[in-house]
Amino acid sequence: MWMRKAYVEVLVRYTREGQKIPILIIWEDGRKFSVDRVLDIRRAASLKAGGQGIRYRCRICSKETFLWFEEGKWFVEAL
Amino acid sequence: MGRVILHSDLNSFYASVECLYRPELKKKPVVVCGKQSTRHGIILAKNEIAKRFGVRTGEAIWEAQSKCPNLVLLPPNYSRYLRFSELAMSVYRNYTDKIESFGIDECWMDITESTRLFGNGESLAHKIKEKIKNELGITVSVGVSYNKIFAKLGSDLKKPDEVTVINRDNFKDTVWPLPVNELLYVGPATKRKLNRIGIFTIGDLANTHMAFLVKLLGKWGETIWAFANGYDATPVNKTDHDGIIKSIGNSLTAPRDLTCDEDVKMLIYVLSESVGKRLRKHNLKGKTVQISIKANDLSLIERQAGFDDYTYTSSLIAEKAFKIFTRNWDWSKNIRLLGVRAANLVTANEYVQLSLFSDGRKAKRELLDRSIDSIRSRFGHYSVQRALLLRKKRENGLNINPVEDHVIHPISFFKGHI
Numbered sequence: 001m002w003m004r005k006a007y008v009e010v011l012v013r014y015t016r017e018g019q020k021i022p023i024l025i026i027w028e029d030g031r032k033f034s035v036d037r038v039l040d041i042r043r044a045a046s047l048k049a050g051g052q053g054i055r056y057r058c059r060i061c062s063k064e065t066f067l068w069f070e071e072g073k074w075f076v077e078a079l
Numbered sequence: 080m081g082r083v084i085l086h087s088d089l090n091s092f093y094a095s096v097e098c099l100y101r102p103e104l105k106k107k108p109v110v111v112c113g114k115q116s117t118r119h120g121i122i123l124a125k126n127e128i129a130k131r132f133g134v135r136t137g138e139a140i141w142e143a144q145s146k147c148p149n150l151v152l153l154p155p156n157y158s159r160y161l162r163f164s165e166l167a168m169s170v171y172r173n174y175t176d177k178i179e180s181f182g183i184d185e186c187w188m189d190i191t192e193s194t195r196l197f198g199n200g201e202s203l204a205h206k207i208k209e210k211i212k213n214e215l216g217i218t219v220s221v222g223v224s225y226n227k228i229f230a231k232l233g234s235d236l237k238k239p240d241e242v243t244v245i246n247r248d249n250f251k252d253t254v255w256p257l258p259v260n261e262l263l264y265v266g267p268a269t270k271r272k273l274n275r276i277g278i279f280t281i282g283d284l285a286n287t288h289m290a291f292l293v294k295l296l297g298k299w300g301e302t303i304w305a306f307a308n309g310y311d312a313t314p315v316n317k318t319d320h321d322g323i324i325k326s327i328g329n330s331l332t333a334p335r336d337l338t339c340d341e342d343v344k345m346l347i348y349v350l351s352e353s354v355g356k357r358l359r360k361h362n363l364k365g366k367t368v369q370i371s372i373k374a375n376d377l378s379l380i381e382r383q384a385g386f387d388d389y390t391y392t393s394s395l396i397a398e399k400a401f402k403i404f405t406r407n408w409d410w411s412k413n414i415r416l417l418g419v420r421a422a423n424l425v426t427a428n429e430y431v432q433l434s435l436f437s438d439g440r441k442a443k444r445e446l447l448d449r450s451i452d453s454i455r456s457r458f459g460h461y462s463v464q465r466a467l468l469l470r471k472k473r474e475n476g477l478n479i480n481p482v483e484d485h486v487i488h489p490i491s492f493f494k495g496h497i
């Protein structure tokens with residue numbers, strides 16, 4: 001039902017307008033996943049992991065994943 | 080066409096935010112409370128499930144636990160609540176800039192102008208409700224009406240996550256059958272007085288002759304009579320641009336003109352106690368005290384002074400306010416209205432700086448105020464009183480319970496009206 005809030009390391013590109021675009025996600029165990037594309041950026045809550053921030057809908061390895069930026073830290077919903 | 084006013088209320092605010100961050104608790108009875116070990120261990124907020132067990136805000140932790148043994152106790156996280164309060168504000172600001180906060184979790188919006196862009200009041204209320212749910216992960220209930228009083232009433236009628244419309248066609252059916260104390264500012268004391276003469280519902284109040292109510296309650300009678308009939312015309316006063324509580328103040332039109340320092344001192348203590356109580360309730364401390372004085376010729380002055388340190392202690396606020404008063408008033412006129420306000424606020428638990436040379440008196444006074452709050456919440460406002468206020472209680476009628484009697488309004492509510 002609910003999921004774990006997994007904080008991750010993220011490589012970020014800043015656009016000229018100052019917007020943050022995640023490029024690479026580094027998982028807790030060190031595995032790296034590159035973000036193929038950011039599909040949507042909006043403010044949203046994570047009801048499953050428990051959090052609230054800017055939510056990035058990303059395509060990673062041809063799968064869609066949500067990535068949150070909350071008060072200076074990045075997290076994903078994990079099992 | 081009349082105004083379109085919304086009142087939005089974040090449901091079980093503190094507890095909802097906590098449950099958002101602890102999804103595993105969502106199906107359990109949860110309360111946010113003070114430290115169990117200290118004397119101010121009271122319930123600050125409860126979720127819907129705890130409410131079903133009869134848990135009430137303001138009661139002691141042990142009382143709540145006796146009704147609900149599996150109650151989950153969580154400590155408050157005020158900086159997070161302030162962040163969510165501000166997030167809600169930013170949602171509201173998508174639709175209007177006429178927003179008036181009423182505490183950390185409620186506000187009014189005047190959307191009369193916005194309806195042309197965004198659709199009617201009801202559909203706009205639904206938009207706001209959904210946006211808050213998606214963006215913040217907590218719910219609001221929204222009242223839609225043509226005045227602030229009915230809008231506020233509407234947000235209380237159905238919750239959580241609901242919209243209630245009270246318009247000129249349905250208010251007699253929806254509002255009038257409600258108990259009279261559901262009306263904003265009709266507290267227990269006023270309710271008792273009204274009940275005694277057979278006024279039990281808001282409709283009873285609305286249909287009573289206004290002059291009769293004035294005889295019973297003074298000018299106040301006219302005000303609540305107007306509220307009950309939907310004649311409330313108080314505007315939505317824009318709060319500070321960034322929506323964060325900048326100050327907490329109370330003002331009061333005295334039952335009679337004030338004519339000497341002693342009168343003023345008394346009222347300043349009444350007002351300061353209410354300001355202190357509200358600061359403590361929101362866990363805020365202030366560094367500046369402001370007073371406003373309206374003379375009987377309706378001229379108004381405002382003066383302020385600062386503390387060396389942040390405080391929420393009622394007596395310190397009162398002492399400072401009285402000092403400002405004596406420095407600025409020469410009694411060439413008598414006084415009709417007094418206001419006391421604490422400004423320059425910080426959250427109380429973020430600002431903890433114990434002076435090396437502190438003798439502990441400050442902490443003691445704070446503890447004393449917290450204890451008085453908890454005694455009053457259990458046994459009523461008049462169970463503990465300042466000797467100063469007892470002195471001329473009978474004859475001067477100035478010892479008013481600002482909270483239970485609800486004769487003191489947040490200044491913003493009647494801004495420009497007193």
Ligand SMILES: [Mg+2]
Nearest residue numbers: 089090091184
């Ligand atoms: Mg609320």
